Amino acid sequence: MYLKAVEINGFKSFGEKVYIDFNRGITSIVGPNGSGKSNILDAVLWVLGEQSYKNIRAKESQDVIFSGGKEKKAATKAEVSLIIDNSDRYLDFDNDIVKITRRIHITGENEYLINDSKSRLKEIGTLFLDTGIGKTAYSVIGQGKVERIINSSPKEIKNIIEEAAGIKKLQANRLEAQKNLGNIEVNLDKVEFILNETRENKNKIEKQAELAQKYIDLKDEKSSLVKGIFITELEQKKKNLVENEDIKVKSEEECSILQEKFDKTLNRLTTIDLEKEEVKKQKILIDSRNKELKDVISTKETEQAVTRERLDNFKKDKLLKEEYSLHLENKIEKKLEEINTLIAKKEELSKNILEMEAANKEFERKINELEAIKVEKTDLIESRNKKIRDLELEKQLSSNEIENNERKLKSSLDEVESLKKELDETTKKELANNEEKDLLNSQIEAKQEELIKTEERNEFLVNQLSEISKTINKLSQDIREYEYQEKTSSGKLEALIRMEENNEGFFKSVKEVLNSGISGIDGVLISLIKFDDKLAKAIEAAVSGNLQDIIVEDKEVAKKCIAFLTERKLGRASFLALDTIKVSRREFKGNMPGVLGLAADLVSAEDKYKKVVDFVFGGLLIVENIDVATDILNKNLFAGNIVTVNGELVSSRGRITGGENQKSSINQIFERKKEIKVLEEKVSNLKSKIVEESKRREDLSIKLENYENEIDKIDSLEDSIRKKMELLKKDFENLSEKSERISKELRNIKFNIDDAEKYKTSYQDKINSSVSNIEEIEKHINSLRKDLEADELTLKETLANIDELNKQFSDTRIIFLNNKNSIEQYERDIISKENENSDLKEEKEKNSNVVMELSQNIEELEKNEEQLQKEIEEHIKIYNSENRDIEVLNERENNLSNEERELSKDKSKLETDLLHSNDRLEKIIEVIEKIKTDIENINEKLTELTDVTAKAVEVEKLKSSKDYLRSLENKINNFGDVNLLAINEFKELKEKYDYLARERDDVVKSRKQVMDLIQEIDERIHEDFHTTYENINENFNKMCEETIRNTEGRLNIINPEDFDNCGIEIFIKFKNKKKQPLSLLSGGEKSMVAIAFIMAIFMYKPSPFTFLDEIEAALDEKNTKNLLAKLRDFTDKSQFILITHNKETMKESDSIFGVTMNKEIGISKIVSPDKIIKILDSNKESN
Template identity: 30%
Template sequence: YLQTSREAEALQQKYASLSKSLAGAETDLEARNIDYVKAIEDLGALKSNLSGFIAEKGINDERAKTILSLVNQQKARLDEELTNLAIYDGKVKSAKERMRALMSEYNEALSTKLENQEAIQSYAEDIVSLNSKLGLAQGNLNLLTSIKNEYSGYQDAVKRLMQDSKHDPVIGSKIWGVLAEVITVPSDFEAAIEYALGGAMQNVLVETERDASDLINYLKQKGYGRVTFRPLTSCRPRPLTGENRGVLTEPGCYGLASELIKYDKKFDGFVQTLLGGTVVVNNIDNAIRIFKKYNQSIKIVTLDGEIFSRGGEITGGSRRSQTQGLLAQEKKIEQAQANLEKIKNNIALLNNQRAEREQELKDLTDKIEQLNQEISELRIENSLNEDKSKQAYEVTQSLQEEISKNAEEYEIVKARIKELEEKISSIDELEKVVAEKKEEYTSMLESSKNVSSEQKSEREVMAEQVTEIRVKLAGHKSILDACDQDLFRYRRERETLEDEKLDVIAALKLEQQNLDNITNAPEKTTFSKEDEARIAALEKQIADLNVRKRTISDEIVSLDQEKTRITDERMAVNEKKVRDENMLENVDIEMRTQQQHILEEYDLTYASAVEFKDPEFKAYGALTVISDLKKSINRLGDVNPLALQTLKETEERLQEQTTYRDDIQKAYDDIVTIINELTGEMQTKFSDAFDQISENFKDVFQQLFGGGKGELRLNMQDTDDVLEAGIDIYAQPPGKKLQNISLLSGGEQALTAISILFAILKLKPMPFCVLDEIEAALDDANVNLFAEFLKKFSDYTQFIVITHRKPTMRHADTIFGVTMEEKGVTKIVSIEFEEAAKHAK
């Protein structure tokens, strides 16, 4: 019994373990089935939405492509607009810099133009002034040249002889010149040389004594008077002796007079004869010192004209206000010529400078016009570039905003595509999982079936063994309490029922799972009615769901197509919107350009221009009219923006020049009036004086000639002006007929000339009068008569007479005698007759 009990207990434990293992396998199989079913449900749900996912993904892919293409286009346009913006900004910056440079250049050119205008005006005034000075200088030069050519300032005989030498080749060939005109003296030594030479300045230089003799005969023939000739062959230079050469190193000594002047070498004999031994010193004190030191053996002349002669004579005193000026004539002419050339050069220089300024002014005017045109064009171009820059900036801002929005939308679409791709990818993965679970479940199911069959068989065997053991125990324990046996039996039966119950439940669950997965359990060929009913219901439900699915798919496809159409229309509308906006911007730019054009061309704003709008205007033919008008405008030339200012300046200059001209004209008229008045007064006075002199001449002529008739007549043959008329002198000595003075003898001519002199003095006595051998041609009787006339007129005029005639000397008050005891040594002796008479008494 105990062994049987132990065997029964061991079998019971083994049976329990086997039952537990079978229950665990069934539980695992059930769990696997649940996972498999859930995966199939999830897969079905995902597959039901798969077409929607795919359609939505396709739409989003197209949308993403569209957005990406649009963004790329917008980025390309943005790059283009940014490039344009940089270009326009660069142009604006460059234009502003160019504008500043042009304005600076314009202001500088304008300032320079004003300076040139002022300079040209100044040059014009200076040229007028210099032309006036030129006329005076030319007149001065002509006067000096005339004085030189006519030998004014020379003795009358010298003057006539030199004038004849210019026209008579024979006479001219014998004369080398006058000493004063063949030497050139520095201005500092003019007075000294002139006093040193004295009357020798008017010496006529000839080659031989024969030439001098011929010329003297010519003078006699012409009756010109006396002239001192200096033949070269008679010249005897008297240089300083060796013992006197030391004077040249004395303080205050300038040197030999012959070395202080300039002359041609062929005149060296004349110069050395007259000045070779004459020393020039600075003042009289040094002259006295040197004169004493060298024992009065040197001729000295000071700068003030004091002369220290060999032998001790000293000549000096007050200087004449002016020397004869013979030495300075050539220098004055040279100075006058130099002054004239200087004025001409200054005028030429001013004319050149004015021409340069005028050319520069013309260039500046052209430059200002060009700069003004460039500035105007640059302003227009800069305005257009600023508008384009502003437009490009606005476009770039708009594009950047659109790109940002499209980029955000693109990211959203891409995220949705990724999400859909993940869902679609999860379906494939889930199908793989379902397939794996199906295979695993099928394998497990097969294994479970095999294991459960074996375990059930083993369990049945064990159950039979347990029963047999129990029977044995029952037989062996018959003696045991029937209750215990029944209880044990009931307990075993209960356990069996419970096991069967579990088996049934497991079978039911398995059948339920198999029913739910009919499609996945092809090995099952027979179903219960309930299963068939359930399968039919499920199939009907699946069919309905498939129909619903197809309907929904069709609706989704239709909606996708509608969405695609609407998207395309929206994109077309957006593109049209962009084109229209660009067109509007172009229209705005064109309107602004036209407004700027109207403002610049016609100086009118748009509002002002609208007032001129003609509602009845016909556009037909307007272009032809506009073209003709533009051609007419072009023919007018470039518009000078400074024309008004230039006109104002020109008018001011015209007014100034007109005033200046009027002043000059008034001054000219006043001068002409004064000249006419002076001329009229001079003519009147000259006529009155000439008539009076003519009457005086008649009286004096009769007194000097002891009868006869003298007459002065005006020669009006070539002029109507008495001031320009010549004077004809007619004389009729007693016993002769009335004839021209040129037909009289030398004595008669001289006496007639003396008559004219006294006739003039009788009209208007002079303070003093110098007469140089005026009576040389008269005989003694006429000389005495001449002297008496001098005495009579000496009450009103002091006469200084150079004479060799005794009657003249007898009637003089004072006599200065000049004698030369030896060659080169002159002495002066003076006698006052009144004092002499007193001493004689």
């Protein structure tokens, strides 16, 4: 197996997709600092499941996603894949190529894939178990990890040895087996508890089953006797049936004769009814015709009345319309008179307007002449004003030009003075430059001292990081142990709580009632009270019969529960109804040592159940021992029962009960409650410890992070000092350039002074010219203003003339305009009146048409009224004729009624005789039917008793047999409540008990198997570990001799008797020197010891591929060559990928590629080795 390639996309500085091929042997990754070489190693650690972002040089998950750069957007996800050649099936995966992928989105969501199929981190970890490959294994040695190995705790060194021993999978199996063992222990406790409960229930139900069997035997005897009685009674019933059948025949003959006479009478009565019905039909027919005639007459009369009413209405309407026509004629005449009046007024006003029109035209002519003069003068004034404004503007421009020239002249003089001052200042600047040089030298010396201090602080922080890391690892181990204990205890606690919630341990009847869902059940007494654990034996001994009493809201709820138990035959239970119990509390007024107090005071419950507590415990005193109890009894200090804390019970009458109880269901419930309480306290304590240790670990982690941050700051500070020194040099160069600029500025100043003198004369000439121009402009303006005053005077006189004309002609013009308006109004009024007159004529014509229509309607209605009168008289004649036929039919109906009365009397007598005869026959039939029913019932009962053997019963002994039957029934009734299900229940409980016993045996067997498996795994772990340890110890000593001259190296197990908590220390002893701690070794020596240790592991179990990040950084050239030679020895078993700056390493590599970074956009790229070497050389030359 070897690593074929790594694919990186969007991870840290690899903003673009990169595919890196790897060959077998040694591969070097080179590139300048900050190019992103170590990000490849971080990517490998990350894809192998690293969860601590600090270990891959990041603060949070988003830090591993490419953050973007110049004209390059940030990535939305990061993805890394390892492509592994697995053709030798080194990994337990049936494929030649294995691709491991990890992907993280900007939202923080992680995905793991194996060959592009979704997977879990656990599956990836399992795949690489015991291979030396993993996030914490020895196959990835990052920057600083070499030294951290040396500074690792003994426990961490042991973990590395365990990885090499390949026992991680065994440890995982052991942990899984231990979890299974914990579950088995919980299941075994549960099975034992249920088995004990089932045994108790089986023993109790066994007696009920025996009683039920006796009950069934008596029932069988009763059934046999009942069948014999039924057979004898059946024979008697059959004899009675034959006798009653003969009587029935005679009664039927008598009934037949009476029935014949009755039928004849009934037939005649029927005929009479038919004749009477015919008469009624004729009468109804005539009545119907008369009714129709009457309705017709009524309708005609109604129609006649309506016609008359309409006739009257039409006559009234005609009269009104005629009156309205006269009214319209009068209005039309008035309108004509109004129109003529308006026309006369209009003609008179027209004459007046013609007379005034000539005067109005003369007025308008004069006004127009004056207005023309007004417009002319106004335009001339505006023109002169505009000319004055233009001259004023020109004057202002000349003044501004004078000011500008004066300002320029002054500016030239000021500039000369300014340049002279600048010359003095430049000289001063040159002196200041020399002083600044001296200051720069002192600053460089100060920065060098600061650099030494930061290096010392850096070394201190690195040592602190090592110590804190050891402490954090120890805390993590303790937390894991506490978490395991808490999980085990919580699992057991949850099982016990579930048993309590499921009412395990209670009597079956109690459990069924609690699970019935009946409203008003508060619970079982034992579940609703609390007391000290030491009182458990006393309470169990004194009131064990009451502890499973069910507390209910009232007696109605108790009745429902009892009915529920009775209906389902589930057994018996006791109930304490809160509304019915009577409390009788006894008080102990003595004051004796050894008396704990009344049980009612020592047992607590909710206020709601205080009455129940007093009811059950109010007559019970709890004392320390039997001597105190008997002493109280002898002195008559307490009238109730007394119980000791050990369970000895002394009754109020002197009976003493004691001994050791076997494990009862109550005892088991008490034990369960006690265990729940202990487990709750244990779980709470463990959780507190976990929180405390986690807080301590978190504080140390923050401290560790602060130190790491400080190291980062120190590194930044060193870079800053160097950069500042470079800046100081650049500042010196800038000062020299500044001197040259000052000389150039002096030359420019002299030239500018000469130039300013030339401009002075030019500016003075321009000022004189502008003054002459201003004087000419002012003369022109004065002339224009005189003309303007004359024009304004003329305009004022014209306006006054216009006002005077308007005043003179204003009244005449108003009259003229009013008359014109009045003529227009008269014209409108004339048109309106003519329209109204036209409407009135049209209305008059319509009204005349309506009068004509009304006259026609009146004539038609008068004809209709005459016709209706004739029809009414004809119908009245027909109606009188029909009434005479009805009188004849009434006489026929009376005769038939008389005959019907006589026949009805005869019918009543015959009916009575027939009824009595039928009653006798029916009674006989009822007797026969009853006998038949009895026979049928007896046969049905005998059918039910088919499987029962009948006991012979003679007719003479029938009564005595029935008496004996009643005695049997009494015996059966005296059994009371018999649980007939007890037999089957006993059988089921026995089967359940046997099954549970087998289950317990199986669980015990499983427990032994798991314990044996754990022991076997432990032995295998110890054996493999010690074998690996001995080999690596030997290899380590050999490597120390080879790589570090004159040294001995060995590994030593600390606390070997406690394998799980033991550790391994690394010891180094230079020949001819005393043994010294590793912390006193130089950086190079530490690196060589760490490399020797790593190579010792590789000699025993090489990893298929290994990443080494600048592992030779602290080594000299000779040791580097030795290291590379050792790595070359392992290339047939392992593949090495080295991140390096060392040219010796590059020379020995089988393949090499470079990493560089575009600083503008911050993206790392893979480049050819030639190009990367050029980049490295150019960096060295610039430094």
